[in-house]
Amino acid sequence: MLVSLYRYNPETDNAPYMQDVEIELPEGKDLMVLDVLALAKEKDPTVAFRRSCREGVCGSDGMNMNGKNGLACITPVSDVVKNNKLVLRPLPGLPVIRDLVVDMGLFYKQYEKVMPYLVNDNPAPAIERLQSPEDREKLDGLYECILCACCSTACPSFWWNPDKFIGPSGLLQAYRFLADSRDTAQAERLANLDDPFSVFRCRGIMNCVSVCPKGLNPTKAIGHIRNLLLQRAT
């Protein structure tokens, strides 16, 4: 199989280029894309990529595989390969540090804006802050996000305004805390979101939903935020 790798080392290269590597796939076995990258690295040890848990939990190896974002470690080659060719590029829209490694600074800056932590002004009880099973259920489909950035970097609105639009990942987390029965800062959270960019640059094209490796639905969460803003404004 032909693997085409995006290569860029800002210290030695004037411009990014694609490097073709021929990889022998073992018979009768479907490798993950990350395994293919490991084989490519055996041939050329200078290729740089992030990886850690290799089972879709840590979110380090988000990349663009034949045009679609996903986690290399849990994406079978047979799912993405076309005409016996695999093109691997870094996540789109973020500055490239080297090869497949991107600078996630803007992504984290947007995440930080939504105050991704529980705010509760009431005095701490002697035991835990309890939550009914029904209230806990409201967080399902929200808390599972691993911040791999596959969704936000698949979103054209995030490409155009990465400094002002929070992006699908950050907004999913914004709603995770808006929906939490133990949080007391809902008014403040909503006040921080009602400008024309933070939430409303979402045009609902659902690229985020189609790429999320955890099967989450940021567009739905954004709809919930919009409804909360609407209730607050009318």
Add this chain to the structure above:
Amino acid sequence: MGMNSVTNIGRNGIQDWIIQRVTAYVLALYTLFLLGFFVTTDVDYQAWSALFAQGWFKIFSLLALLSIAGHAWVGLWTVSTDYIKSAMPRFLLQAACVLVMFVYVVWGIQILWGL
């Protein structure tokens, strides 16, 4: 956090969004009505001017015209802030759009009421 601009029509994102949605419904209703009119009526000068002679239709038409202006203002403001990163050309484009919409509304009022 974020950016509120003096050049957008609403004071914040939710106002812009509501304006966009409500005006879209008005424009859809107006379009459907006109389609229905064209389908059910044998349109000639008499029928056309009789339609526009009715007070309610003048108001409906003005509402549609204002909706176009509001809808286009929000939409083009969004497009301009997406694609034009330097402030001066962006402001000039926004000002030009607003001027065109203003002219259309005043001109439309003149036409509707035969001023």
